[in-house]
Amino acid sequence: MPLSIDQTGRAVQINGIPQRIVSLVPSQTELLSDLGLDHTVVGITKFCVHPEHWFRHKQRVGGTKSVHIDIVRSLQPDLIIANKEENLKEQVEELAASYPLWISDIRNLEEAFGMMAALGLITGTETAARRMIKRITNGFAGITTAHKKTRAAYLIWQEPYMSIGADTFIHDMLLRAGFENIFSDRLRYPVVTVEEIRERDCAVLLLSSEPFPFKQAQQAILQQQLPLTKILLVDGEMFSWYGSRLLHAPPYFKSLGIADC
Numbered sequence: 001m002p003l004s005i006d007q008t009g010r011a012v013q014i015n016g017i018p019q020r021i022v023s024l025v026p027s028q029t030e031l032l033s034d035l036g037l038d039h040t041v042v043g044i045t046k047f048c049v050h051p052e053h054w055f056r057h058k059q060r061v062g063g064t065k066s067v068h069i070d071i072v073r074s075l076q077p078d079l080i081i082a083n084k085e086e087n088l089k090e091q092v093e094e095l096a097a098s099y100p101l102w103i104s105d106i107r108n109l110e111e112a113f114g115m116m117a118a119l120g121l122i123t124g125t126e127t128a129a130r131r132m133i134k135r136i137t138n139g140f141a142g143i144t145t146a147h148k149k150t151r152a153a154y155l156i157w158q159e160p161y162m163s164i165g166a167d168t169f170i171h172d173m174l175l176r177a178g179f180e181n182i183f184s185d186r187l188r189y190p191v192v193t194v195e196e197i198r199e200r201d202c203a204v205l206l207l208s209s210e211p212f213p214f215k216q217a218q219q220a221i222l223q224q225q226l227p228l229t230k231i232l233l234v235d236g237e238m239f240s241w242y243g244s245r246l247l248h249a250p251p252y253f254k255s256l257g258i259a260d261c
Helices: 026-034 052-057 069-075 089-096 109-123 126-141 169-177 194-199 216-225 236-240 249-255
Strands: 003-005 011-013 021-023 041-044 079-083 101-104 150-155 179-181 204-208 230-234
Touching: 003 109, 021 026, 026 041, 026 079, 026 109, 041 052, 041 069, 069 089, 079 089, 089 101, 101 109, 109 126, 109 169, 126 249, 150 169, 169 179, 169 236, 169 249, 194 216, 204 216, 204 236, 216 230, 230 236, 236 249
Parallel strands: 021 041, 021 079, 079 101, 150 179, 150 204, 204 230
Antiparallel strands: 003 011
16 A cells, blocks of 8 residues: 555555554554554554553653654654644654655544545555444444433633543544533633633533542532532543544443433
């Protein structure tokens, strides 16, 4: 497969099936593992915590936004996998000048499937990727939600509080889990206030485990401020990781008990 078009519209020249891949995206690192590429991936970031044995034994190349270019070069990759949102444009461009670099850009489940299919084709794991997409599709098809979605907000940060807008992958996951995003009139990751959450009639407030790790202490403070809102601590990976973690998202969403909110 000599030429691939990535999700930003770039043409990427790839000569043969890559044998030395560096992944700069945690959710896609996990995907590569589940596609059976244990001996092919040679570098990951310090945030690529799944699978655990890769995290412990694979060469780390820095963070998603602080890649050590010299370490990447020492690994002599024949493919680097990055993401438009998670990685810094300047670092991506520097690496792309020397190596085949494929960039994902994902805002919904369909685009996640497109990424999976493309990486499956590029890495010679097309059959496994197709099977994975089918399993995820069936999983989401099995989610039954009420006709009227539960009004909800999803916080990713505090000081200031930050939520998610309509052009994000998390927004798409909220809808599929049975929620209505009360900040769907915003874009990206807007700063919001407790007063706005209250005024917008939020029935459920979801506090993510990442990137800010909300804990019971923050939950208790917000519960005092929003006594009529149900506040839940949730696994951020289930809402924001767009690789093979999606296999586990549908049963997790069901476990949240949306019908009881």
